[in-house]
Amino acid sequence: MSLIDRLDRYYSSRKPSEVWLMVILVAVLFGYLLYTFLSPISSEYRAKEEGRYNQLTTNINSAENFLKSITVNGDKDYYVKDLTRKVVNKRVELNGIRAKLAKLDSAVKNLSKFLYNKDNWSKFLDNIAKKAKDNNLKVFNISNVVYDQNSSFGKVLDVNIKCKGEYGELLSFMNALEKSQLVSNVSYANIKAAPNKPIADINLTVWGIRP
Numbered sequence: 784m785s786l787i788d789r790l791d792r793y794y795s796s797r798k799p800s801e802v803w804l805m806v807i808l809v810a811v812l813f814g815y816l817l818y819t820f821l822s823p824i825s826s827e828y829r830a831k832e833e834g835r836y837n838q839l840t841t842n843i844n845s846a847e848n849f850l851k852s853i854t855v856n857g858d859k860d861y862y863v864k865d866l867t868r869k870v871v872n873k874r875v876e877l878n879g880i881r882a883k884l885a886k887l888d889s890a891v892k893n894l895s896k897f898l899y900n901k902d903n904w905s906k907f908l909d910n911i912a913k914k915a916k917d918n919n920l921k922v923f924n925i926s927n928v929v930y931d932q933n934s935s936f937g938k939v940l941d942v943n944i945k946c947k948g949e950y951g952e953l954l955s956f957m958n959a960l961e962k963s964q965l966v967s968n969v970s971y972a973n974i975k976a977a978p979n980k981p982i983a984d985i986n987l988t989v990w991g992i993r994p
């Protein structure tokens with residue numbers, strides 16, 4: 784006789800109330816065993832999901848707080864726009880500095896024309912004679928003395944010029960000397976009357992920048 788037949792004979796001899804009682808007891812026992820087995824798993828799963836939920840909630844709150852912190856007058860892109868403006872202004876400033884450096888580099892190259900060297904002095908002294916001729920002056924003498932001042936401006940050239948001409952032409956000559964490419968100025972001028980035309984004794988100081 785099989786197990787099922789035995790159980791059928793057993794329950795057929797029992798009252799319905801006893802049968803239901805036994806079914807309920809078996810169901811309760813099965814439920815308890817199932818709960819005991821699944822409870823740790825469900826608790827772990829619940830704890831894990833609650834942790835994810837809390838983390839997501841924290842992230843959302845942080846994002847919302849960040850958006851509030853960067854929003855100015857309803858504009859969420861205020862700081863991005865402000866930073867962009869600052870970057871653009873810095874680029875403009877940088878380009879201005881580059882332009883100034885380019886001009887400075889060009890000025891330094893042009894400055895080489897004024898550096899102290901014998902060729903520059905010779906050209907300058909020849910130019911004095913030419914300026915005197917352009918102003919219809921008669922030059923009696925041109926002498927010069929070079930001094931080394933051992934300073935940032937380096938050499939100093941003193942030029943003494945004795946010439947003769949009309950008063951206005953003498954003034955024009957001195958003005959032309961001070962407009963020379965080299966840094967120079969008339970440090971002394973003595974104009975004396977003469978029977979025909981005035982005679983001038985002019986001292987010109989020329990500053991050369993040490994290379």
